[in-house]
Amino acid sequence: MNVYPFIEAEKTGKHNVTRACELMKVSRSAYYQHAAARPSRRDLADEALTAKIIEVHAMSKGTYGAPRVHAELADAGLRHGRKRVARLMRGAGVAGKSPRRWRTTTIADPAAADRADLIRRDFTTDPTRVDTRWCGDITYINTWRGWLYLATVIDLASRRVVGWAVADHLKTDLVDAA
Structure with a gap:
């Protein structure tokens, strides 16, 4: 016969647990061990x-x-x-995702000379002068296998892609290939 529900009822009725355990011939430590076995x-x-x-x-x-x-x-x-x-x-075992840390991709060579700006930041175009002024750009794409770098060269007048190249590195070879 399980006596613990009786002792629990006595406890909730604001009676003495020690006296109830003595009457039922159960040690207090056994009652509290049984009470701790159940989830609170x-x-x-x-x-x-x-x-x-x-x-x-x-x-x-x-x-x-x-x-x-x-x-x-x-x-x-x-x-x-x-x-x-x-x-x-x-x-x-549940955690939020942190944003990835920013990675610096371009490291300028301090010994290199500055390149001349041949078009002097003038990006206006004449539609009749196709293939006379080109502009290039490099972008990077995050893939499952790591960073992928894309270099493109476009014609300013027609806005068509003249050349492009993809590589897993950001070296001058990529720009030369484009």
Whole structure:
């Protein structure tokens, strides 16, 4: 026969747990060990909140961290502390995504001479003078395998691409190939 519900009822009725344990011939430590084996109300609330945290995190496609998840829960009417949300996210192995660090791609050679600006920043064009003034640009594209660099050369009058090249490095060979 399980005597622990009787002792629990005595405890909630503001009676003495020690006296109830003596009457039932159970040690107090056995009662408290049995009580600790069950999840507390706080543990049950944490489980429910963790499920909602995981749902909000999944809705954000895994990008939201604790502050944004906390704000979403607050908007939904659930008022919990941000540190509690962060603790539950850590416990569930859920974390937000941080933006990638900026990587410097161009490092100027201090010994190199400045290039002459042959068009003197005048980008106006005459439509009859095709293939007389070209302009180039380099851009970089983030792919699954790393950075990919694209160099293009366009004709200023017709705005057509005259040449282009792609490489996994940002060296002068790329510009020469374009």
